[in-house]
Amino acid sequence: MAEIYGVIRNQDRRVMPSVNGERVLVLLIQNEQPYRQTLVNLEFAFAIFQNLPDGNYSIIVRHPDLNPTEAVYGQRLSENTILGLRFVYNEPQQSLVTIVVEVNEL
Amino acid sequence: MKTTDEISQSELLAGLRYTVYSEGQTLKREVEAIHRVTVSHQLAQWSAKLAEIEKESSRTQPTIKPEESQVQVDSIDELRNLVYAENEKLWKEKDLTLRVTIVDGLAKWSARLADMEAKEAKKAAGRVEKERSNSIKETPEKDGIPLF
Numbered sequence: 001m002a003e004i005y006g007v008i009r010n011q012d013r014r015v016m017p018s019v020n021g022e023r024v025l026v027l028l029i030q031n032e033q034p035y036r037q038t039l040v041n042l043e044f045a046f047a048i049f050q051n052l053p054d055g056n057y058s059i060i061v062r063h064p065d066l067n068p069t070e071a072v073y074g075q076r077l078s079e080n081t082i083l084g085l086r087f088v089y090n091e092p093q094q095s096l097v098t099i100v101v102e103v104n105e106l
Numbered sequence: 107m108k109t110t111d112e113i114s115q116s117e118l119l120a121g122l123r124y125t126v127y128s129e130g131q132t133l134k135r136e137v138e139a140i141h142r143v144t145v146s147h148q149l150a151q152w153s154a155k156l157a158e159i160e161k162e163s164s165r166t167q168p169t170i171k172p173e174e175s176q177v178q179v180d181s182i183d184e185l186r187n188l189v190y191a192e193n194e195k196l197w198k199e200k201d202l203t204l205r206v207t208i209v210d211g212l213a214k215w216s217a218r219l220a221d222m223e224a225k226e227a228k229k230a231a232g233r234v235e236k237e238r239s240n241s242i243k244e245t246p247e248k249d250g251i252p253l254f
Contacts, residue, residue, distance in 0.1 A: 003120070005124045005128070007125065013136075013141050036109070037110075038110045041121065044122065044152065047121075048120055
């Protein structure tokens, strides 16, 4: 089973769980179908999806005040893979800077 | 589609484990002093929180306390290497009692590293300031008016 961790950070490497008082939402698409969604944790700004069967996944970070409103990263996951995604935003400009990807084996 | 507003305790533990691991990797790659301060501070804070949750969930205490550890570190580079090595060890360790011991040590070492990184960043900022003031003094002057 695979796992996906998504974390939201600002340009200073600090956690960014919310924008304008509204928490960031992370949506998981499995084989082109919406699968799960969760709000990021308030203290650590991460979302976690565990026990995922192998397949094609897209992780969408969604917030109405961020640019883009939906930041998407897609990857095929095989068994025992841990995919770590760090969505880095410029907080004053509320815009996506980069997505840092880390792949580990369980 | 399953929707969750709050993550469960087991998800929090798993997520925090990954966050600590990932922060350790970031710290290794980070070259800017100011960012090293932020990342090492967050690593210290989160590994302390992880140590707390690991102790609670496994109901065990560390077998060796960090203050009883025989490890000696004299320089910031040694401490950086130690924090990185302990972080890697923690990520791979499956035994719950050993995990508690490692994360307890990591929390203490990374807190010490955060302090040293802050001092190092202050020193670096001081060096830049000194160089800047020297370069201003060295600006050639004629009759007290700087020549550019």
